[in-house]
Amino acid sequence: MLAQSEAIPSFREVDSMEARVQGCVTCHGQSGQGTSNGYFPRIAGKPAGYLYNQLVAFRDGTRHYAPMNYLVAYLPDAYLKEIAQHFASQRPPFAPADPMKADLETMRRGGALVAGGDAGKGIPACVACHGIALTGMEPGIPGLVGLRPTYVVAQLTRWRVGERHAAEPDCMKRVATRLSDADMNAVAAFLSQQAAPKDPSPEPANVVRMPLACGSQK
Incomplete structure (x- = not known):
C-alpha cells in the first residue's frame, strides 16, 4: 500500500496551474502541443475564447467525449477560463508532422x-x-x-x-x-x-x- 506522500503528485504548489492541468497534459502534451494520437489535438496557442467555449461545451454536455466530460464536469467558469488562458499562452514547437497520403x-x-x-x-x-x-x-x-x-x-x-x-x-x-x-x-x-x-x-x-x-x- 502506498504511503499518502507517494500517492500525491509532487507539485511545487498543490493549488497551482501545474496541478490543475495534469488531466489535460496527459493527452494533449505537457505544453498542449498535441501528440501522435490523432484524437488528442494541439491546444497550445489557440484563442482562449475558443478553448474556454470547448471546455464549457464538454462540461455542459453539448460536446461529447466521455473522458473530457468527466474531467470538467464540476469545474466552475472561472476555473475553466484560467485553464483556457494558460494553454492559449503556450508556444511549444509543433509535434512531428503526420502527412496524409493523397494523390x-x-x-x-x-x-x-x-x-x-x-x-x-x-x-x-x-x-x-x-x-x-x-x-x-x-x-x-x-x-x-x-x-x-x-x-x-x-x-x-x-x-x-x-x-x-x-x-x-x-x-x-x-x-x-x-x-x-x-x-x-x-x-x-x-x-x-x-x-x-x-x-x-x-x-x-x-x-x-x-x-x-x-x-x-x-
Whole structure:
C-alpha cells in the first residue's frame, strides 16, 4: 500500500496551474502541443475564447467525449477560463508532422478549398476565418495547422451529422454540410502537409473579412 506522500503528485504548489492541468497534459502534451494520437489535438496557442467555449461545451454536455466530460464536469467558469488562458499562452514547437497520403488531384482540391473555397457549393475558404497562416482568429476560431488528418475529418463529420455544435449562427455546421466525404479528406490531406508557421499566434479579430456570420466570434 502506498504511503499518502507517494500517492500525491509532487507539485511545487498543490493549488497551482501545474496541478490543475495534469488531466489535460496527459493527452494533449505537457505544453498542449498535441501528440501522435490523432484524437488528442494541439491546444497550445489557440484563442482562449475558443478553448474556454470547448471546455464549457464538454462540461455542459453539448460536446461529447466521455473522458473530457468527466474531467470538467464540476469545474466552475472561472476555473475553466484560467485553464483556457494558460494553454492559449503556450508556444511549444509543433509535434512531428503526420502527412496524409493523397494523390495530386486530392491535394489540388484540398488546397483550393483551403485557400479559395468553392463558390458553387457555398463553401468559403478556410483561410477566411481560420487565418491566412491557418493559426486561427481571436477570440473564438481555432488554428488548423498541426492538426492530425484523422481529427480534422472526425470533427467535420461530427458537425455535419449534428454531434458537434457551436454558438448560433453555427457557421461550421453550414460549411460541413456542404462538404462531401472526398472534400473532407482533401482538406485534411492538404492541411497535414503544411509546414508549421513561424508565428503560431492567432490573428486579431476581423469580423468584416469573415464570409459567414459566426456565433463563435460574438
